[in-house]
Amino acid sequence: MSVNWNDQTPIYRQLKQRVLGMMLDGLLKPGDALPSVRQVAAEYQLNPITVLKAYQELVDEELVEKRRGVGMYMTESALDKLLANERQRFIEEEWPAMLERIRRLGLDVQQLPGLMTTGGDK
């Protein structure tokens, strides 16, 4: 897999973001096994230590658990935790920033709901 890693953040953190992305998108479901460190290292051409670091942070945040002798698994509560974290981040950081931008552009907040259904369906 050829990925273009950016040079702003450390690779391990970018890798972690990818895993989080997979969790949010439902590609990884609670109880699923994460691919082994070895497999990820080989596929992304990374040092195993880098992969381990990413996984370790996920373990520290209780999104992933280590099952002895079997491997790394997404915890049952991971999705909930993740959604809660992401929602909070959206509410506390991204939404205020968005509001600021709307204000700066001189857009009328009242007219925006009408735009919600256009330009993309979810």
Next chain:
Amino acid sequence: MKAMISLLKREFWEHKGMFLWTPLCVAAVIIFVFILPFLKGHALFGARILGRVAKFKEDIPRVSELLASMYLLFSGPLLVVMAIIIFFYCLGALFDDRRDRSILFWKSLPVSDFQTVLSKLITASLIVPVIFIMCAIAMSFVMLMIVGIALSSQGVYVFQDLFLNGKLYLAPLQLLGTLPVYILWALPSIGWLMLVSSWAHSRVFLWAVGIPLLLVFLVGMLDLLLGQNSDMKWFSDLIVGRALGGVFPGVWIEFEHIPLTSFTRPAGAGVDFGKVLSVSWQTLLSLQLWLGVVAAAGMFYMTVRLRRWREEA
């Protein structure tokens, strides 16, 4: 032990052309050239020989005796080829893989330099001679059969006496029996050639032959200047001969000044391989043989050291 067998196999695989196809092809060519005159239709040469042969009818026992005891002499040319092959094998043995850098592959494996050099020594002194001798014996036998058939076509029926003659079967064994003697006399040459092979950065042949010849030349000049003392010249000639010529089978006859009559029987009926064997083994009493072996051991030691530390060519 297992490693040594792998090493010997590798030498054979690498030089299969030299060690197997060459003797077989040369033998085939010799047989072909030999058989030509005897074929009907080759009136020129064949008819003359066959004509003369007819008178042997009276003396079949003597003819078959001669044939049985001497047929192995047909081996001669093939054994000369063998010497040349061994000569060039030794020159390339420790040089070729330095030149194409494949030595870095061999050195990446847990095989000691001693084992490596030893395997090449064994190949040059034992494996190759055995292969060539076996081919030579087979070739000589085929040529003997051709002669037998040719004679029989003229009424000289030798086959019965031939196959009942013990010498027919003994001669190959006696020839093989000279192998240890060959090896001992060949060691200084093999040692010298392999030493140059492990040392030279290029043009191995030039170094291997050039240094001894230079020595002979210089000693010759010195000899001329000093007017006398031919001992020095004799000595340097001997060294050069032992260094370059040892691979030729039978050189001990030259070095030990053995008269060729030692190999013939009193009745004068050709070469006696039993005598060849015993006279050859007697050379083991020679001091110069063992001095040569000691020198070869010294050269072997230096070769191993050079193999260990010498950089690629």
Next chain:
Amino acid sequence: MISVTDTVTSSVISARSISKQYGKQRVLDDVSFEIAPGRIVGLIGPNGLGKTTTLKAILGLGNFDGEMQVLGLDPRTQRDALMNEVCFIADVAILPRWIKVKQALDFVAGVHPKFNRAKAEKYLANTKLSPDMKVKSMSKGMVVQLHLALIMAIDAKLLVLDEPTLGLDILYRKQFYQNLLEDYFDENKTIIITTHQVEEVEHILSDVIFIDDGKIVLETSMEQMAERFVEVLVAPENMEKALALQPMDQRAVFGKVVMLFDGVAQEMLANIGETRIPGVVDLFVASMKGVAK
């Protein structure tokens, strides 16, 4: 009783004051480094200025001054024992041209106690190599596949790779490292790589050693490197502030100024421009310039 040497012998390679002279040229000048187990180390430097000589010293292929221990053995005096635990690929195309795949397998099986023939054959099954193929009729990429199959079937503790992918297609190169990471490497093994294609292995490395002119210019783990060195895209109005922080190096990229800082706090640098992690190549070039000064 624990002695001082105990901590040292756990290093895979321990080099102290290694020097080597070729005639008048001092090819290696007082080189010292330690390599811990489980690491993938990149040996980076210009050609002919110490890289290959260092590798040869580690493998016992040449004489040198100084002290060196590789897996607890001295490569100068215990080379034969060392070769049981070390494998190396000394750049592409050193496999003998006359050898067949089958013969190579036979030979290594016959001389190497740690060779697993079944494993090698398993790797070869995924390639287009057949037992009777001779090396001289193979493409470069196929030769590397054969060599790699042999290496990966040997349970060695140290693997030394000197420009292993030189001259290979991108496909073979990627496959090379993928195989290495997937099937071979583990925390008990150590790999040393020298390569010109630094970008290719940049993320695979755990440590780098820069060698220039026979000396070690920089020796660091990738983690430390990320913490210690920062590259900044300096906004024009912050030039004076930036220079006051004493950058290690400065260069121009598309008309903008990029500065490299060593050991300066991230927060301070965030003020003068956009920060990013320097690439190994840029760091190397900057370090070399430093030596030249």
